[in-house]
Amino acid sequence: MPKRTFSENLGRGAGSMLLERRSTGTIEVYLLLRRGGKQQRRKLGVYDEVNEHGQRCGLAYWRREAASVSAELRQFDTLHAYDEHRRRIALEKERAVAEEARQGTFQQLLSDYVDNMERLGRSSFKEVRGTLKLNVLTPFPALCARRAKDITPPDISEIVRHCLQRPVATKGRGARPTKANATIGKKRQADKLRAYLQAAFSFGLENDLDPLRVGNTLYGLTVNPARDVPVIKGANRANTWVLTKDELRAVVLAVEELPVRHCAIAKSMLYLAGQRVEMLCRAVWADFLDDGEHGPVMRLVDRKGGHDTPDRDHLLPMTPRLSQIMAPLLALEAQGKAPGPFSIRGSVNIAPSTALNIFTELGDRLASEGKSRRFTWRNIRATIETHLAAMGVTQERRAWLLSHGRSGVQAKHYDRYSYLYEKRHDLDRWARYLDGLAVESKTDNVVQLRG
Missing domain, CATH: 1.10.150 (DNA polymerase; domain 1)
Structure with missing residues (x-):
């Protein structure tokens, strides 16, 4: 009958490797060490088992493994201290695996x-x-x-x-x-x-x-x-390019030919001096209020800025000319269906892309007719600010009117003045400028007919 145990010395102070056959025929591998005058043993594994790399663990493998564990164990006074060390390592690996799993793609x-x-x-x-x-x-x-x-x-x-x-x-x-x-x-x-x-x-x-x-x-x-x-x-x-005065005149006249609500929305975008479309499309009826001192105003919410920039109210005075232009849109409130005035179907607010597309299609049409270069709303906004500058509206006042970003501690955190008086004055001037373009065109047509 084969021997039940087999041991092999690993060297001075390194202990020995023990192979022990169980009744089932399984051969278990142990490391024997003497600590404090007492011999202790630590199970290493099973002889001839297949490891994680798919290799069978024979005698040569367990000799290397026993020598490695022995060298590691000798750094600790007791097996208990060694076990605590291995437990900490295992926990650290688990945490690393969990941390890796949490890391996003x-x-x-x-x-x-x-x-x-x-x-x-x-x-x-x-x-x-x-x-x-x-x-x-x-x-x-x-x-x-x-x-x-x-x-x-x-x-x-x-x-x-x-x-x-x-x-x-x-x-x-x-x-x-x-x-x-x-x-x-x-x-x-x-x-x-x-x-x-x-x-x-x-x-x-x-x-x-x-x-x-x-x-x-x-x-x-x-x-x-x-x-x-x-x-x-x-x-x-x-x-960087903007429409000339003649091209802008062609836009003002072309807008008048649109269906009623399309016309009112497009004219509002023009006469409001090129406000950001996303802000207009968010406006609801609760955003139209009476300021008391300055009369009717429209509140737009400016959400443009960094991730830590809070929303900012951007107030615009509802001048008589704006109220006249927006009349078909303001009438929707009585119907109780649309959440706000900027609606084409009278049931939901217009999407920003739909509003922008009004001017994209106008740009395509006027370009095909030879009345302007092809433009989009982006060009119109640049045009409006450029023409306002040519009219003498300062950069600071244009920033107030168009809700451009504020810089500096004083402007960002302490200046809460709404500049409604200045905005009303500039919007009135701008409305007269646009109305004047249409009047000039009609006058030119009369002169040509008389000629």
């Missing part, structure tokens, strides 16, 4: 970033979500599945390069953009994408340290990989 980071924008009421969250889906999530699924902390600056550069090189997305309506405009448009979109990615990683860096963060996801970020990707040169050149 690149896709999770982008999704959480946009969700946070929506939670904070940022008006651009839909645009950002669509841009990231088109340029990151769809074309780079493998990259999006990686941990956010593993994304590198070259990865960000490749994403932005893809945005620059992909074909221009069109919806098939109207004339196609010229090659030059398409190129500049792609540059602008690529630079916006770069900025969105940089903001997303900044959000991730702050999230890991924020005790008020929502959820348990951590990203493990230490750097912002989008920070060092350079700004796209030439990305903002396309929007």
Whole structure:
């Protein structure tokens, strides 16, 4: 009958390895050590078992394992101290695994970033979500599945390069953009994408340290990989041009030909001096109130700013001319269906994209008729501010009127004056300017008929 036990000395002070056969035939492997005058043993495993690497553990394997454990055990006074040491190591590994499991992927980071924008009421969250889906999530699924902390600056550069090189997305309506405009448009979109990615990683860096963060996801970020990707040169050149006085006159006249509510919305956008469309589309009936000192006013909510910038009320006086222009829209309140005045169907507020499209279609039409260059609402806003400047409205007053960002501690935190008097004066001047364009056109037509 084979021997029941087998032992082998590991060297002076290292103890010995013991193999012991059980009645079942299983051979167990032990390490024997003498501590405090007493011999103690520690089970190492089972002879000929298959380890985690798929290898059978024979005699050579257990000799190495026994020598390794013996060397480690000799650093501790007792086996109990050694066991505590191993337990701490195991807990640390478990925590590391759990921490790794909590660390979000690149896709999770982008999704959480946009969700946070929506939670904070940022008006651009839909645009950002669509841009990231088109340029990151769809074309780079493998990259999006990686941990956010593993994304590198070259990865960000490749994403932005893809945005620059992909074909221009069109919806098939109207004339196609010229090659030059398409190129500049792609540059602008690529630079916006770069900025969105940089903001997303900044959000991730702050999230890991924020005790008020929502959820348990951590990203493990230490750097912002989008920070060092350079700004796209030439990305903002396309929007520097503005309409001439004759082109603006053509716009004013063309707006009059629109259906009643389309006309009222488009004229409101013009006569309100180019307020941000997202702010107008959020207006509800409760935002129309009487200031007491300054009469009827319309309150718009300005949500533009950083993640820690609170919403700001932007008050605009409802001048007699504005009330006249908006009459078809203000009449909707009596019907009790539309939540606010800027509604086409009389049941829901108009979407910003629908309002913007009014001027996009006008730009296509007037360009095809040779009355102006092709424009969008962005060009109209630049045109309005430029013409206001030409009329002598100072930069500071234009900032009050159009709710541009305020800088400096005094302006941001202590100046709570609404500037309604100044806004009323400038809106009245602007209304007279636009009305004058239409009058000049009618006068020119009369002169031509008489001629």
